[in-house]
Amino acid sequence: MFGQQNAPRAPAINLTLYSRPDCHLCEKMKVTLARVARRYPFELTEIDVSTNSELEKAYGSEIPVLMIEGQKTAHYYIREEELLQKLAGYY
Numbered sequence: 001m002f003g004q005q006n007a008p009r010a011p012a013i014n015l016t017l018y019s020r021p022d023c024h025l026c027e028k029m030k031v032t033l034a035r036v037a038r039r040y041p042f043e044l045t046e047i048d049v050s051t052n053s054e055l056e057k058a059y060g061s062e063i064p065v066l067m068i069e070g071q072k073t074a075h076y077y078i079r080e081e082e083l084l085q086k087l088a089g090y091y
Helices: 024-037 053-059 080-088
Strands: 013-019 042-048 065-068 071-075
Touching (some): 024 042
């Protein structure tokens, strides 16, 4: 595409997903994140709360919990349109 080679790259946004294995809501959120990643680049860190008692205490009853740039953005689920809108605010 014309002009894209010299276009500055937008910095990646940092997302953190607190989850645990065998969590159907976590899997659904990961699918949403994968679809949204096609439009807005981001760095995703996934943290298994079941490996840390403090994280389990903090987030275990709300997983999955999604943080954008350290701010709690969603728990249980997020609609694709809502996540797109939130990420658009960073560009």
